[in-house]
Amino acid sequence: MKKIILLVLILIAIGFLVTSKTSEKKAKNPNWEYVKNKLFDGKTATFKKLKGPILVDLRNASKTDSLLIAEIIDEIRDILPHKEVDFLESYTGKSYSQFFRNYSYDDVYNGYTFEDIIRSLIIFEFQKGKIQPSSDQEIIRTYDDYGITNRSYKTIRRNINRTHKAFIWLEADVFNTQLKKDILKGELFRSLCLVNDNNPEEKPSVFDKTSLTITTKITEKDIFLIRKLYEPDFLNQFENYLKSSYSWFYRISFLNKNLAETISIFTILLIAVIVFFLLFSLFKNKKCKFSFFNYFLPILFIWLYLFALSSLYYYLSSYIENLSKSYNGYWFVYIRFLTAASITSITLFTLEKLFLRKQVLFTFDLIAKVIFTFIAFCTPRIIETLISSNTFIGNYFFSLEFYLFLSIAIGRGLLIYLNHFSASLVKEKNIELSRLKEVNAQAETKLLQAQINPHFLYNSLNSIASLAPIDAAKTQKMAHSLSDLFKYSINRKNENFATIKDEIEMIKTYLEIEKIRFGEDLQFTIHVDESLENYKIPLFLIQPLVENAVKHGISKNVEEGKIDINIENRNNNILISVNDNGPNFPEGLISGHGLQTVYDLLRLNYKNKASLNFTNEPQKTITISIPKTV
Numbered sequence: 051m052k053k054i055i056l057l058v059l060i061l062i063a064i065g066f067l068v069t070s071k072t073s074e075k076k077a078k079n080p081n082w083e084y085v086k087n088k089l090f091d092g093k094t095a096t097f098k099k100l101k102g103p104i105l106v107d108l109r110n111a112s113k114t115d116s117l118l119i120a121e122i123i124d125e126i127r128d129i130l131p132h133k134e135v136d137f138l139e140s141y142t143g144k145s146y147s148q149f150f151r152n153y154s155y156d157d158v159y160n161g162y163t164f165e166d167i168i169r170s171l172i173i174f175e176f177q178k179g180k181i182q183p184s185s186d187q188e189i190i191r192t193y194d195d196y197g198i199t200n201r202s203y204k205t206i207r208r209n210i211n212r213t214h215k216a217f218i219w220l221e222a223d224v225f226n227t228q229l230k231k232d233i234l235k236g237e238l239f240r241s242l243c244l245v246n247d248n249n250p251e252e253k254p255s256v257f258d259k260t261s262l263t264i265t266t267k268i269t270e271k272d273i274f275l276i277r278k279l280y281e282p283d284f285l286n287q288f289e290n291y292l293k294s295s296y297s298w299f300y301r302i303s304f305l306n307k308n309l310a311e312t313i314s315i316f317t318i319l320l321i322a323v324i325v326f327f328l329l330f331s332l333f334k335n336k337k338c339k340f341s342f343f344n345y346f347l348p349i350l351f352i353w354l355y356l357f358a359l360s361s362l363y364y365y366l367s368s369y370i371e372n373l374s375k376s377y378n379g380y381w382f383v384y385i386r387f388l389t390a391a392s393i394t395s396i397t398l399f400t401l402e403k404l405f406l407r408k409q410v411l412f413t414f415d416l417i418a419k420v421i422f423t424f425i426a427f428c429t430p431r432i433i434e435t436l437i438s439s440n441t442f443i444g445n446y447f448f449s450l451e452f453y454l455f456l457s458i459a460i461g462r463g464l465l466i467y468l469n470h471f472s473a474s475l476v477k478e479k480n481i482e483l484s485r486l487k488e489v490n491a492q493a494e495t496k497l498l499q500a501q502i503n504p505h506f507l508y509n510s511l512n513s514i515a516s517l518a519p520i521d522a523a524k525t526q527k528m529a530h531s532l533s534d535l536f537k538y539s540i541n542r543k544n545e546n547f548a549t550i551k552d553e554i555e556m557i558k559t560y561l562e563i564e565k566i567r568f569g570e571d572l573q574f575t576i577h578v579d580e581s582l583e584n585y586k587i588p589l590f591l592i593q594p595l596v597e598n599a600v601k602h603g604i605s606k607n608v609e610e611g612k613i614d615i616n617i618e619n620r621n622n623n624i625l626i627s628v629n630d631n632g633p634n635f636p637e638g639l640i641s642g643h644g645l646q647t648v649y650d651l652l653r654l655n656y657k658n659k660a661s662l663n664f665t666n667e668p669q670k671t672i673t674i675s676i677p678k679t680v
Contacts, residue, residue, distance in 0.1 A: 093307040098244040102166030103134035109175040314366035346395040390430040398426035424459035551583040603632020634666040
């Protein structure tokens with residue numbers, strides 16, 4: 051039950067994470083937000099700026115235009131204290147044609163390569179006419195009383211690795227000096243960086259091509275953007291802003307989308323592994339009363355987690371884009387996947403019941419189950435396709451459906467194979483262990499029997515020795531009986547069991563030997579249920595009990611001793627009881643070599659299925675109960 055609760059809680063947690071919109075509601079700085087949206091693509095930490103000195107080259111400029119540009123350069127120097135900003139001719143002491151005559155990209159001037167200088171050069175050419183741009187880097191813009199006329203591939207700078215060339219014509223009769231300056235300053239600002247014009251921002255803006263007009267002025271945000279861009283630690287400042295205003299995952303997603311996708315994949319894999327082991331441990335040996343639920347429950351969890359994990363991956367890998375999206379229908383989709391699980395379960399249950407039998411070869415059974423599993427998981431998708439062209443299942447992983455379902459089928463086949471292989475190993479080990487236990491039990495039984503013979507021989511020889519001086523005839527009879535007794539043992543040298551009939555004959559011989567010792571002081575009776583005579587019991591199981599009755603009972607009696615041996619059938623067990631009229635059993639655990647031997651024989655041959663009990667009332671009795679063995 052705990053595992054089911056944990057699986058459900060994981061599903062709910064994923065759902066709340068995917069549908070939550072509270073993670074990025076910290077206070078934002080509007081200036082940094084402007085920088086974030088304009089300079090970054092939301093996938094990498096890459097941004098573009100001029101590496102060399104910011105140099106301006108004027109062509110066909112009037113004196114007024116030149117003075118205005120000079121004022122603008124001074125203002126930009128104040129904005130960019132870490133950057134060199136100047137006219138090309140003032141910076142190099144040469145004109146454009148003189149400076150770039152016979153140069154190599156690797157040549158160095160004032161610490162900059164010629165390549166960096168060329169890429170940082172901004173050319174403003176003032177002229178009138180319908181000039182067509184020769185490259186996507188050239189901007190041709192005419193400012194007149196009709197507004198702005200653009201003749202260019204782009205309206206703002208699109209390449210940072212080339213000289214920026216702007217062809218500009220300002221109608222002298224239309225614009226006053228300040229308006230001209232604002233226009234030229236805007237053009238120069240736009241040439242200092244590359245901006246992302248796909249993100250919506252407040253308008254108008256000199257960096258927004260759709261809102262650019264004659265009266266568009268540079269804002270404080272524009273100045274903040276340019277100033278921060280050219281500060282040496284710009285990226286560190288930007289990352290610190292993201293840390294203070296966004297979650298760690300948003301920051302990673304914005305600056306390194308590939309890393310975010312990698313984290314997403316590992317997160318999904320980790321959750322998938324945890325869920326797999328939970329499902330495996332939950333359903334491995336669990337059998338429901340109705341066999342259909344053995345299919346439905348695991349398949350239901352598989353479908354639900356396919357949707358949950360695919361949604362989580364889509365949410366994490368496209369985290370920033372998904373923040374603004376609505377997931378109101380997320381929980382409703384679970385109902386759809388419940389339908390898919392039902393269809394899959396019914397299909398798989400039906401196929402396996404119809405085509406698989408218990409007697410089939412394991413290889414055939416394995417291949418069939420893999421194929422049936424793949425068909426069963428594809429069935430909901432097939433039905434959906436037949437009914438409608440709209441997506442119903444797998445909205446987020448449709449392109450991976452085939453491989454996903456194939457992986458599930460192969461995964462199930464692998465689990466079946468591993469389970470079969472494991473069961474075979476366990477079975478083989480159990481057989482080997484049983485064989486070793488049997489060999490060990492036989493060895494211990496042989497050892498016990500080997501201990502019985504010397505013990506009994508010792509007592510019998512003592513009896514013969516004590517009779518020899520008194521009665522030679524009895525001594526001879528006792529020796530013959532002892533010979534018969536050991537012949538019984540020798541003839542069963544490789545056997546561990548004997549029939550009750552044979553054991554009773556051996557007991558009679560033993561008691562005849564003891565009767566020679568005790569004479570009329572020893573009387574015995576034996577009663578055996580004839581239906582039990584052919585049932586087998588361990589060799590010498592009864593003899594130690596009888597010997598114990600003689601040694602600790604009859605030998606200590608001052609009057610006639612009696613021993614009664616009864617073997618009967620009771621509750622489908624064999625009940626062996628030995629009664630004597632000697633002194634009662636002592637309180638507590640009874641010990642002794644003979645009784646310990648009986649304990650060991652019962653343990654080795656019957657485990658916990660046999661019992662041995664002592665009673666003093668109403669009659670002194672020792673009883674053994676063992677299962678029947680033919």
